[in-house]
Amino acid sequence: MKTPHTSIHIQGKIPSRILEMLRNEYGGDLKIYEGDEEYIEITESDWYKEVAEITTPGDAMRIYRKNNQLTQEQLGKKLGNVSRQIVSNMERGTRSISLATAKKLSIIFNVPASRFLDL
Known part of the structure; x- marks a missing residue:
């Protein structure tokens, strides 16, 4: 019989008596x-910034379209x-x-319209 896996997560400084136990x-x-x-x-990281x-508004549109598995025709x-x-x-x-298209895209993809605008 296998014993179940035990996982304990402790963050910060762990007292030595607990480690010893x-x-x-x-x-x-x-x-x-x-x-x-x-x-x-993630939005605070240098990579993301x-x-x-x-990333252009068009890039964002393409990324969201592909992530939602839509063709250009289907999105149209x-x-x-x-x-x-x-x-x-x-x-x-x-x-x-x-702006009107950005608002429609925001509804379709459930994200802020600003993702599709050059601000």
Whole structure:
């Protein structure tokens, strides 16, 4: 019979008496993972800020469309019978995304309209 896996998560400084108790209880099976890395909100990271700065409204539109597994034609229909070519032009940045279209995209993808606008 297998014994169930036990996982204990303790954050911060762990008192030595607790570590000693765990060592006595679990012996060689005890694995302690230490890390100095801190978690941060993704939108606060330098990586996110760099990517956000170079991501155009058309890039955002294409990313959301693909993440939702929509073709350009399907998205065009959801936007109110917009042609595939117009959707393509908006994604490539040769046609700007209007405020009205940005609002429709925000409803379709459930994100703020500002994601699809050059602000």
